[in-house]
Amino acid sequence: MTASIDRRKFLRGLGGVLGCSIAAHPMLTTVTMAGANGGRPLGDHRLIVIILRGAMDGLDVVQPQGDADYAALRPTLLNPQATDLDGFFRLHPAFGDMMPLWNAGQLGFVHATSTPYRDKRSHFVGQDMLEAGTGMDVPLNQVKDGWLNRLLQTQKGLTSETAYSIGQVAMPLLEGPAEVRNWSPETTLLLTPQARLLFDRVYESDPLFHAASQEAMELADAGNGDMEMMAADPSQMAGLKVQDVEQLVDYAAGKLRQDARIAAFSMTGWDTHRGQAGGLSKSLARLQYAILRLQTGLGEKVWGKTVLLAMTEFGRTARENGTTGTDHGTGGVMVMAGGALNGGKVYGDWPGLSEANLYERRDLMPTSDVRAWAAHAIQGLYGIDQNVLENAVFPGLKMGKDPRILL
Amino acid sequence: MSKLTTLAAIRFGYGLPLPKGAPDTADAMLASLAGPDQAMQSLPIRASADLIPNIQELRQIQKAGKKTAAKNPKRDALLQDFSNAAEAASVITFARAVDSGDGFRERLTTFWADHFSVIAKRQLEALFPYALVDDAIRPHLTGNFADMLTAATLHPAMLSYLDQSSSVGPNSHFGKNQGKGLNENLAREVIELHSMGVGANYSQTDVTEMAKILAGLTMNADLLMEFQPRRAEPGPRELLGKTYDAPGMDNIHAALRDLALQPATGQHLARKLAVHFVSDTPDPDLVKAIAAAYNGTGGDLMATYTALLDHPAAWVEATEKARQPFDFMVASLRALGVTGDQLQQMPYKQFRGQVLAPMAGMGQPFKRPAGPNGFDEAAEEWITPQGLARRITWAMRVPPRLVEPLPDPVALAQSCLADRASEPLLWGAARAEDITQGVGLVLASAEFNRR
Numbered sequence: 001m002t003a004s005i006d007r008r009k010f011l012r013g014l015g016g017v018l019g020c021s022i023a024a025h026p027m028l029t030t031v032t033m034a035g036a037n038g039g040r041p042l043g044d045h046r047l048i049v050i051i052l053r054g055a056m057d058g059l060d061v062v063q064p065q066g067d068a069d070y071a072a073l074r075p076t077l078l079n080p081q082a083t084d085l086d087g088f089f090r091l092h093p094a095f096g097d098m099m100p101l102w103n104a105g106q107l108g109f110v111h112a113t114s115t116p117y118r119d120k121r122s123h124f125v126g127q128d129m130l131e132a133g134t135g136m137d138v139p140l141n142q143v144k145d146g147w148l149n150r151l152l153q154t155q156k157g158l159t160s161e162t163a164y165s166i167g168q169v170a171m172p173l174l175e176g177p178a179e180v181r182n183w184s185p186e187t188t189l190l191l192t193p194q195a196r197l198l199f200d201r202v203y204e205s206d207p208l209f210h211a212a213s214q215e216a217m218e219l220a221d222a223g224n225g226d227m228e229m230m231a232a233d234p235s236q237m238a239g240l241k242v243q244d245v246e247q248l249v250d251y252a253a254g255k256l257r258q259d260a261r262i263a264a265f266s267m268t269g270w271d272t273h274r275g276q277a278g279g280l281s282k283s284l285a286r287l288q289y290a291i292l293r294l295q296t297g298l299g300e301k302v303w304g305k306t307v308l309l310a311m312t313e314f315g316r317t318a319r320e321n322g323t324t325g326t327d328h329g330t331g332g333v334m335v336m337a338g339g340a341l342n343g344g345k346v347y348g349d350w351p352g353l354s355e356a357n358l359y360e361r362r363d364l365m366p367t368s369d370v371r372a373w374a375a376h377a378i379q380g381l382y383g384i385d386q387n388v389l390e391n392a393v394f395p396g397l398k399m400g401k402d403p404r405i406l407l
Numbered sequence: 408m409s410k411l412t413t414l415a416a417i418r419f420g421y422g423l424p425l426p427k428g429a430p431d432t433a434d435a436m437l438a439s440l441a442g443p444d445q446a447m448q449s450l451p452i453r454a455s456a457d458l459i460p461n462i463q464e465l466r467q468i469q470k471a472g473k474k475t476a477a478k479n480p481k482r483d484a485l486l487q488d489f490s491n492a493a494e495a496a497s498v499i500t501f502a503r504a505v506d507s508g509d510g511f512r513e514r515l516t517t518f519w520a521d522h523f524s525v526i527a528k529r530q531l532e533a534l535f536p537y538a539l540v541d542d543a544i545r546p547h548l549t550g551n552f553a554d555m556l557t558a559a560t561l562h563p564a565m566l567s568y569l570d571q572s573s574s575v576g577p578n579s580h581f582g583k584n585q586g587k588g589l590n591e592n593l594a595r596e597v598i599e600l601h602s603m604g605v606g607a608n609y610s611q612t613d614v615t616e617m618a619k620i621l622a623g624l625t626m627n628a629d630l631l632m633e634f635q636p637r638r639a640e641p642g643p644r645e646l647l648g649k650t651y652d653a654p655g656m657d658n659i660h661a662a663l664r665d666l667a668l669q670p671a672t673g674q675h676l677a678r679k680l681a682v683h684f685v686s687d688t689p690d691p692d693l694v695k696a697i698a699a700a701y702n703g704t705g706g707d708l709m710a711t712y713t714a715l716l717d718h719p720a721a722w723v724e725a726t727e728k729a730r731q732p733f734d735f736m737v738a739s740l741r742a743l744g745v746t747g748d749q750l751q752q753m754p755y756k757q758f759r760g761q762v763l764a765p766m767a768g769m770g771q772p773f774k775r776p777a778g779p780n781g782f783d784e785a786a787e788e789w790i791t792p793q794g795l796a797r798r799i800t801w802a803m804r805v806p807p808r809l810v811e812p813l814p815d816p817v818a819l820a821q822s823c824l825a826d827r828a829s830e831p832l833l834w835g836a837a838r839a840e841d842i843t844q845g846v847g848l849v850l851a852s853a854e855f856n857r858r
Contacts, residue, residue, distance in 0.1 A: 075586075119610065119611060120611070121614075122599050122605045124780050189796040189799060189800060191799070194839075194840050194844075195803070195839070195840070198835040198839060199851070201831050201835055202831050202852050202853070205831070208786060208787065208853075209790055209795065209853040209856070212794070212795040213799070216792035216793070219796075220796065273570050273590050273592050274573055274590060320588075321588055321590055322573075322574060322582065322589045322590060323573045323574065323590045325590065327590070327591040328591070328595070
């Protein structure tokens with residue numbers, strides 16, 4: 001049928017370039033959608049969450065060249081060609097095509113932000129915490145669902161049919177009691193009626209197999225009509241592989257134009273331990289491509305009601321490491337875009353980069369909780385009560401003063 | 408066949424029917440494990456050393472300049488050798504598991520290969536993930552964990568995968584001259600994933616100190632491990648409260664040995680073993696017993712495995728775990744009577760299409776875990792609508808292409824599940840529309856996919 005999302009294709013060309021521990025991550029795995037059929041429990045606004053897996057170096061993406069200590073920390077990575085944003089921060093050149101959005105107030109950043117995760121700097125725990133949306137006080141193995149899923153559970157009218165997803169890997173962000181489906185477009189399940197009856201009976205006593213097989217049959221029956229648009233020709237953008245981005249973004253945009261209100265997916269390729277200049281440029285170009293294609297795909301009206309948040313598990317070391325890359329750090333950057341955004345600004349308090357101001361004399365000091373920005377965005381978009389956000393969606397969060405990131 | 412024997416083969420091996428003469432009780436499995444590694448001897452993979460002449464010749468071709476190198480017809484052939492060796496090794500990995508009577512050894516090998524996950528980053532390194540298993544894991548499988556940890560950490564496959572090959576002590580001769588420095592990647596994962604575990608009591612300072620201890624360790628032009636003193640960080644190092652001040656590689660050996668001996672390491676490995684073999688939420692007493700055996704013997708793995716098999720919680724009737732796709736595939740091939748020999752005779756294209764590609768669809772691209780933390784354990788991660796649909800589809804479509812004639816479905820259920828075949832499964836297998844469907848029903852059944 002359609003161009004399939006082939007994991008092996010994602011892997012090609014990755015190794016050796018980034019040379020990082022998660023080099024084999026498929027660069028982009030799933031997109032998860034939520035919304036409502038009929039009724040409008042979430043109104044007209046759209047929220048798109050992109051998880052940047054691998055720890056994006058915020059100090060390289062939005063470069064604080066106005067900080068007197070920056071140049072010494074980043075001898076090879078400081079990029080004189082970065083575009084001026086506000087006289088203090090400059091934007092990485094690989095994100096240069098985003099400048100029209102910045103100028104239109106539809107692109108913004110939060111600098112020196114992070115989840116409450118500290119100290120061990122493990123990708124795996126960091127990503128779990130980002131998706132769980134909890135603080136350090138909650139043991140992660142007790143958190144079985146993600147913050148977007150908990151958001152869905154707080155809203156009536158979001159039934160099981162309204163959240164569906166495609167892709168190869170489950171995404172904890174949306175995992176939990178509100179039903180979410182996983183299915184990738186190339187999967188088929190052709191069974192005769194007799195075989196179905198037999199499987200029904202054989203799986204009956206094992207709830208996990210029973211539920212999975214029921215859902216597989218329903219999804220196979222629903223067909224993949226929506227995927228037709230994904231048959232686009234493989235495209236290349238100046239040597240950059242973007243076909244997978246196109247597939248997922250076009251699918252998400254199609255759903256968001258209709259009933260879906262929330263979409264979440266992840267992009268990898270940010271773990272730049274080595275040769276960061278090359279690796280980060282590629283990942284940024286892919287992110288830029290995804291955002292600009294979403295803007296086009298959604299159309300002016302829907303884009304005008306959209307906020308996109310791209311967040312990562314933590315930032316990277318303030319100093320370059322010995323291999324023209326950076327190691328795992330703490331404070332980083334959240335990227336925001338969309339027509340509903342009050343953009344054209346770098347939000348967040350700047351902690352400074354002098355050694356005494358760094359977290360553990362090594363990382364950018366976080367001055368805000370990335371969950372607070374997300375909570376304010378959700379409150380602004382959907383009018384959800386602060387109590388619900390601070391207790392149910394992000395347990396233990398103090399949202400603080402409204403930073404007015406929405407128009 | 409007794410209930411316990413069936414469970415032993417399914418939970419701690421690659422399933423039924425057992426090859427002739429294979430041990431079928433816990434004691435016999437341990438005795439076999441204490442013996443020689445016959446699979447590695449009878450089914451060898453190509454030694455990395457065999458390919459060093461290729462590396463050297465490729466280096467000569469490269470020296471001639473980029474343009475000439477690309478046109479040199481020998482270059483592709485030399486590179487192709489690496490892919491061929493890896494392809495053969497992938498088939499052999501399956502053949503060893505399908506044929507082995509020493510099933511617990513094969514399962515443990517898979518467990519440790521996942522614990523020390525690496526992937527091949529480039530064609531020249533295609534054999535790396537297999538070489539790490541045969542060089543670092545299998546020879547130390549029943550020895551002391553410190554030896555396995557050391558061998559895996561120092562293996563070129565690991566040095567390359569986790570960037571150690573480019574890490575340099577910032578105050579070393581080379582570091583100062585070239586302005587190069589540390590890369591913490593391997594140091595962090597050795598502590599976080601391979602030994603103590605992320606929940607243990609260590610700090611960022613320990614990670615950085617470990618990176619300084621490892622500095623100097625690199626991979627040379629022949630892709631062999633090499634310690635280069637001019638890249639090593641001078642001065643004493645302090646890791647987890649202990650000072651390391653020995654010359655050359657002695658610090659590295661000592662630090663790895665001490666990490667292996669940390670009680671947290673015993674705890675971490677005990678939990679991983681219990682989760683992998685028995686339950687996603689293992690009995691705390693089982694974990695305690697395994698950890699006590701490990702910590703009480705200074706990391707003796709045979710004693711550790713014995714504690715696992717000796718504990719009653721390891722023999723709980725209910726099969727909570729889902730067979731991972733590799734396990735599912737090996738068990739299916741064995742159940743269908745496909746032998747390792749047949750796999751080796753099969754054109755590689757067919758093997759890829761009928762075995763490797765479907766496994767990737769089930770969520771487990773072979774030797775390509777998403778990161779150094781390996782593949783997921785939880786049954787819910789594997790038995791998703793998508794993952795199960797792929798298993799059903801494989802079970803219904805591929806067996807007729809592998810065996811002729813297909814076995815009778817009821818007989819198949821009895822031979823591969825023995826007393827664990829449920830009434831509904833035997834009922835369904837007898838009522839399938841045709842043999843293909845019946846075989847698919849058995850191989851896709853919950854009983855067959857659990858262990």
